[in-house]
Amino acid sequence: MKIKQLSLNQKVLSLLIISVVMAIIFSFLFIHFLYKDLYIRSIKESLIYQGEQTAAHFHYGSLNHEIKERIFWYNVISPYEVVVVDKLDELDQFFPYKINYEDLISKEDEKQLRDGKYVMKEGYVKEFQRNIVGAIFPLGNQEELIGFIYIYVPLAEIPEVFRKGIPILVIAGALFFLFLYFGIRYFLKTIFKPLREMQAFSKEVGRGNFSKRVSITSSDEIGELAMAFNKMAQSLEQEEENKKEFLANVAHELRTPLTYIGGYSQILLDEIYHSPEELKKHLHLIQKETKRMQKLINDLMELNKLEDKNFKLTKEPIVLSQLILDSLELFQTSLKQRNIKLVMHLDDELIIYGDHSRLKQVFYNVVDNAIKYSYQNSQINISSYQDGSFAIVAIQDYGIGIPANDLNRIGERFYRTDKSRSRKTGGTGLGLSIVKEIMLLHDGKMDIKSEEGKGTLLLLSFPIVE
Missing domain, CATH: 3.30.450 (Beta-Lactamase)
Structure with missing residues (x-):
């Protein structure tokens, strides 16, 4: 029972x-x-x-x-x-x-x-x-x-x-209980109004409605609870908006490659092509869009892993200049193809404490972006130096730059300043989001300064090992 x-x-x-x-x-x-x-x-x-x-x-x-x-x-x-x-x-x-x-x-x-x-x-x-x-x-x-x-x-x-005292006790007792009654009544009204609002609102939250707020009428514990409840609702509302935006972005990112793959697959099934070269071209486009979807899924999984509270880094002392040089070896072909000159000024004395593979991932993403969005026959400058208790890595390119209105949104998931150009370069809008998360895990930060048409300066700050 x-x-x-x-x-x-x-x-x-x-x-x-x-x-x-x-x-x-x-x-x-x-x-x-x-x-x-x-x-x-x-x-x-x-x-x-x-x-x-x-x-x-x-x-x-x-x-x-x-x-x-x-x-x-x-x-x-x-x-x-x-x-x-x-x-x-x-x-x-x-x-x-x-x-x-x-x-x-x-x-x-x-x-x-x-x-x-x-x-x-x-x-x-x-x-x-x-x-x-x-x-x-x-x-x-x-x-x-x-x-x-x-x-x-x-x-x-x-x-x-107690013949004389009993009337006094009765009167005092009656006054006390009247005061207690009205006091408790006011107390209950003051306390239970926001609590009832929270109870009703919690049902709305359960249905997915996060727009309502509890009225705050006091600064006591109940008022603090109502304030915390409103903050929670605001956070849930923001999370819901982010979730919707995320799903919309994923759907948008997948729709185009799937459209390409579906369209060219149908062409191949219907044998609507005139030469083996045209067939090969269609197959190449299908393969390209498939790789693009694979990269998108891999980046999403990587970002989700980095945002997990239980995710742990394997940190060790690292010579920063050597880490940068190891990362740049992967871009020799790309630099030659676009005839981009790489100029480096590295401080060999700087030592940081971090996860080697994750930091290599950071430099891969930022240098890859610098090369993709640089003009051909231009130059990229990479330097490292000490500023107080931080080691600074500066990557300066002289490419298309970033519009001023877009600077504050750099690092958001799927955000790209030029979607058509990003499709040509294979970008998913997740690279800098991954960089941002890895920098946070290393107690560092990422700053971007840019001027449209003149290039971008990206600064990475790492705590120095004393």
Whole structure:
């Protein structure tokens, strides 16, 4: 059987009820403490004091009629009931009641009295219908006992003791609970409004709607929670937009090569060609577009791997100049084909800490871009130098450059400044995105400065090994 969970509102109300019950229990215990520990204790102390003072005046002679008259007169003017007798047996005549349904004097009490010590008597008396507190004191000297005095007083009930205080407690309690009620009501309204909004909004988020926001009416923890919720919604909305843009870009990138492949494949199936050379040309185009799709998929997988939080680099100390030279060996053919001169000024003393294969991938991508977008018969300058605690690698080409409006978007997935030219060069718009991710993993950064028609300067910054 599934147990129904309480809502937050019900939990708060339950907490309020428990608090009220605990307050009532505490008040009862506190009043009981005042009654038992303070009121009764003060009565006992007063009885003992009065009894000892009275007994101190009768330590000689006998209890004559005059002395008894004085004691009886004291009985009239004092709040206590006072009984004086010559013998213990006579107490039953003046106090013929049982305390807690037991005899007034036990054998143990009698022994204690004859030893000159007083005896406290406390308990319920049926005839009075209430508790009493009393004490029996022996009268006499060290040689003999001349009598006994019994002082007792019926105890007032709790309502009687606190007759004046109870109305004050009732009024104060009523005001307190009214204040508590309106305070909790306002508190619940303040808290649950944004929470209800978040509850409703979370359902919208579950349906894929990230456009709504929770109203922030306070700066407390609930306000901070609402702010965090709005940031989360904004992040999810951005992620959703990026996802849609990513899917649209992938679809766009795949549509053209698939169209080429489908079209030329149909030509070959229908044998609509006139010579073996034309057949070979069609097959070459199909192969080219297939490689293009393979590169796109490989770049996407590579970028996804680099963005994975669990991805780890294999870092080691690397001589930066040697890494650059090793990377440039792959471009000797491309440089010759386009008659591009490569000028290098490298600092052999610079050592960085990083993943050799990944950094080689960085230089491959940036140099490949520099060659592709340079004019023929032009020049590319590559230099490395130290700037503070960073090693800087500068790659300067003198090619088509990048429009100023596009500079801020360089490094975004699939972003290309010239889509038609990128198709000719085989670019996917992911190369610099991969470079950017690898640089971040090495605590470095990539900066680009460019002027359209004059070339591009790309700067790579790496922390130096001290």
